[in-house]
Amino acid sequence: MSSQANFIDRDSENLLLDVRGLKKYFPIRRGLFQRVVGHVKAVDGVNLFIREGETLGLVGESGCGKTTTGRTILHLLEPTAGSVMFKDPDMGWVDLAKMSRRELQPIRPHMQIIFQDPFMSLNPRMTVMRIVAEPLVINKVAEGEEL
Template sequence: MSEILLDVQHVKKYFPIKQGVLLRTVGHVKAVDDVSFTLKSGETLGIVGESGCGKSTLGRMIMRVLEPTDGKILFNNQDITHLKGQELRKIRSQFQMVFQDPYSSLNPKMTVEQILAEPYYVNKIADWKEAKERVGPLLTRVGLKETDRSKSPSEFSGGQRQRIGIARALALNPSLVVADEAVSALDVSIQSQILNLMRDLKEELNLSYIFISHNLSVVKHISDRVGVMYLGNLVEIGSKRELYKKPLHPYTQALLSSAPEPKRNVKREKIVLKGEVPSPANPPSGCPFHTRCPYVMGICKEVRPILKEVSSEYSVACHLHH
């Protein structure tokens, strides 16, 4: 049985809303509101949901770019929730991030060699000369040529830039890579190449991924397990096979019904949700989805359902299944 690499416990992130001359706090935007899950070593967990549901905020808290308002984040059984300075730097090499935009994530004033050598030098793993010697193998590992090292990011296509971003993330041999919409800015044909590269690297280097995306097809292609977020809450999480075959939460059912079906002969009944997504600054009482749910009951408006295991390693936060 694989050991737990990452353990996220009741994590919250509230952003204060300030008004007036004195900038007094008059409320909070509940971007992530009590999310818990685990990630095993060598596993890929996909996180899906509509824009604004808190996916990226969750990823940034795991990376410790953002400080959680509440809760705990354990990495390799070490509490990293409030690590700062030198303590955080010591462990940060073990978890890296691939960003959404391959154009803005690379410094246009640096060559590829400088971009990829910098992690070794900054973390005092190698001097500048030795760091540059390590660039060639990194480039070939992600499908680029060693001769590309002298080029600047502007000389590459979007897919090639994302390969450079992946190479930079792999430089320090991390255990965990958080990919935040890593292929959404790329053409569909290039997306599959990058996804296949990430899968190959996972097997080769025994990586674990948290793959954040709004694209259900992309998540299905790369993930072992899938978690579904709505309005800052994790509403369903389980194996990819079970979740895509028979989703339990009404929101997950609606998401999957709207996804394109690649098979011509398969017809899927589309579920159209009524109303708009509520504001995270003023979320509804009870279940956050009850204002749009076609199966809403009285208890849904009053009591917030907890994420509860309904079968082996499959959990859902819905009163219909509790």
């Protein structure tokens, strides 16, 4: 795939967040001197974008990397690789992955993670498919075979 195929004009697409190649690896340490013998690939090459006015929900099994992805995007965890381009209202496009904690302070109020308790939000009498499809059907975004 060419680099042009991966190019998105952030401004014409009204993007707010553009994440490319995001990785977060945790070292596996062993022995008396805690030598690194390998890595756990918690997040391995995530690409996503969010347009202004959109909300993104990460859904998956326990332990699949949802929280780590969110925390790495917000730079609460140091990314191993990738870029996290955020459109700050005052500073324009900034790469959160390359910013220090101090540089991130004025940007933090514009970002948040919302953790949802699945036991409070998921109806055990419905399949995951029905739960995910319900708002799409109600808002006439998708129906029938589109689901």
